[in-house]
Amino acid sequence: xxxxxxxxxxxxNQKPSRLFMEEGELPVTVLGGKPxxxxxxxxxxxxxxxxxxxxxxxxxxxxxxKHVSPAGAAVGLPLDEIERQIYFVAPDEELTPLAAAYxxxxxxxxxxxxxxxxALSDVCDAATARYxxxxxxxxxxxxxxxxxxxxxxxxxxxxxxNVVQIDPDYVPAPIERRHIFGVVFEQGHNFLKIDExxxxxxxTESKDLPESAKRDMIVALITLKYTQSNSVCYVKxxxxxxxxxxxxxxxxxxxxxxxxxxxxxxxxxxKVLALPFVDGIRRPDRDNAIDVYLSDESEDVLAEGAWQRVxxxxxxxxxxxxxxxxxxxxxxxxxxxxxFFPFGDNVExxxxxxxxxxxxxxxxxxxxxxxxxxxxxxITMCFTGIRLFHH
Numbered sequence: 001x002x003x004x005x006x007x008x009x010x011x012x013n014q015k016p017s018r019l020f021m022e023e024g025e026l027p028v029t030v031l032g033g034k035p036x037x038x039x040x041x042x043x044x045x046x047x048x049x050x051x052x053x054x055x056x057x058x059x060x061x062x063x064x065x066k067h068v069s070p071a072g073a074a075v076g077l078p079l080d081e082i083e084r085q086i087y088f089v090a091p092d093e094e095l096t097p098l099a100a101a102y103x104x105x106x107x108x109x110x111x112x113x114x115x116x117x118x119a120l121s122d123v124c125d126a127a128t129a130r131y132x133x134x135x136x137x138x139x140x141x142x143x144x145x146x147x148x149x150x151x152x153x154x155x156x157x158x159x160x161x162n163v164v165q166i167d168p169d170y171v172p173a174p175i176e177r178r179h180i181f182g183v184v185f186e187q188g189h190n191f192l193k194i195d196e197x198x199x200x201x202x203x204t205e206s207k208d209l210p211e212s213a214k215r216d217m218i219v220a221l222i223t224l225k226y227t228q229s230n231s232v233c234y235v236k237x238x239x240x241x242x243x244x245x246x247x248x249x250x251x252x253x254x255x256x257x258x259x260x261x262x263x264x265x266x267x268x269x270x271k272v273l274a275l276p277f278v279d280g281i282r283r284p285d286r287d288n289a290i291d292v293y294l295s296d297e298s299e300d301v302l303a304e305g306a307w308q309r310v311x312x313x314x315x316x317x318x319x320x321x322x323x324x325x326x327x328x329x330x331x332x333x334x335x336x337x338x339x340f341f342p343f344g345d346n347v348e349x350x351x352x353x354x355x356x357x358x359x360x361x362x363x364x365x366x367x368x369x370x371x372x373x374x375x376x377x378x379i380t381m382c383f384t385g386i387r388l389f390h391h
Contacts, residue, residue, distance in 0.1 A: 001029075004019040004026060005017075008036065010037055031165055032161055033139060034162070035162040039162055043065075045065065046065040046226070050121040057218060057238075059097065059101070060096075060121050062074060062076070062104075062118065064108070066116050066117070068228060069243065070245075071112035072107065072113060072239070072241075072243070075104075075239075077104070077239075079100055082268055082273070086272075089103060098121075099127040099130075101120075104239045106135065108260070116135075118137055123143060124140065130152055132156070133153065140164070150163070175189070198221070199214055203362065204379060209380050217357065217382065219240060219334075220235045220336025230244075230249070230339065232256075234333055236334070242256075242261030242262075251349065254346045257335075258352065271315070275290065276313050276315065278312055298318070332354065332356050335350045335359075339389065341358075347379065351379060356378075358380070358382070361387050362384070362385060363385070
């Protein structure tokens with residue numbers, strides 16, 4: 001198949017719309033549903049991310065995309081007891097590494113992952129499909145599906161869930177083109193390979209860089225490669241826990257991603273784990289309630305007449321002081337940036353979210369200030385010399 005007609009483009013008024021190949025066959029096959037223009041933008045970016053994560057780490061990988069940037073990405077490491085609680089996975093539920101990867105990718109920012117597009121590096125198995133079926137999701141892309149997994153996914157959305165299979169051997173043309181306002185842009189495809197060789201230039205006094213931090217740096221860099229720039233990514237234990245995308249200022253990226261990382265960590269707080277939800281609450285309603293409970297507008301869910309819709313008893317608020325104390329306990333976090341940190345303020349903000357390792361291109365006229373700030377806090381920083389802008 002060389003062409004696939006789409007319902008419309010980015011917006012309903014943008015017609016006609018299609019997906020097509022100038023040469024050869026389309027590398028994708030639609031097995032269910034009718035994906036749209038933005039769906040395929042998400043799917044093709046997300047697929048590249050998880051394919052490269054798998055190649056770089058050797059672990060199954062998954063991503064949760066919204067509006068052509070990842071809300072989360074992760075490799076398939078096992079979930080511990082607390083992670084099962086915060087991602088609402090039963091203690092005795094058997095999970096494959098691929099299922100764990102998607103649960104962790106979705107769990108980074110469950111609010112932003114609402115209505116996501118999922119990407120899987122490996123053939124989708126039944127365990128992963130069962131979890132996908134539970135979530136509000138627009139679709140999934142994978143190199144294949146077991147018969148059982150496909151049967152499960154075909155029951156989602158009354159059979160209209162978008163399921164796309166991609167040829168894992170597909171390699172794009174070396175030159176890519178796009179049209180903006182009738183003008184043709186042309187550039188070489190970004191075939192840059194991200195691996196541990198990029199992490200050799202440690203520029204700080206601290207040279208401590210364990211294998212787990214190297215893995216997390218690679219997860220951060222590959223995630224950034226497919227995130228709308230400017231972008232910053234916080235990673236812990238093979239999982240992106242905060243992504244700041246598309247901001248005009250680097251410090252705003254760092255703050256946005258840091259706030260998301262803080263919220264991810266706050267979900268581990270005993271008060272959050274003990275929230276007494278009513279039986280049968282919908283997953284999105286539960287996620288929204290947690291987000292509001294942790295925000296400065298917590299009264300919106302704790303006020304009389306509001307809490308009864310969500311909780312069996314009114315929970316005790318979590319105070320600003322309790323949040324500060326809990327966030328201060330987070331450590332071992334890695335942060336990556338798609339371009340250089342121009343000022344030390346980015347490091348100052350990052351370390352408040354437990355950042356111990358930083359990877360960035362370097363090349364700012366103020367590199368010495370950024371390095372000095374890292375040295376102040378004993379942070380290890382690598383310069384890659386490679387920018388990762390993506391638009």
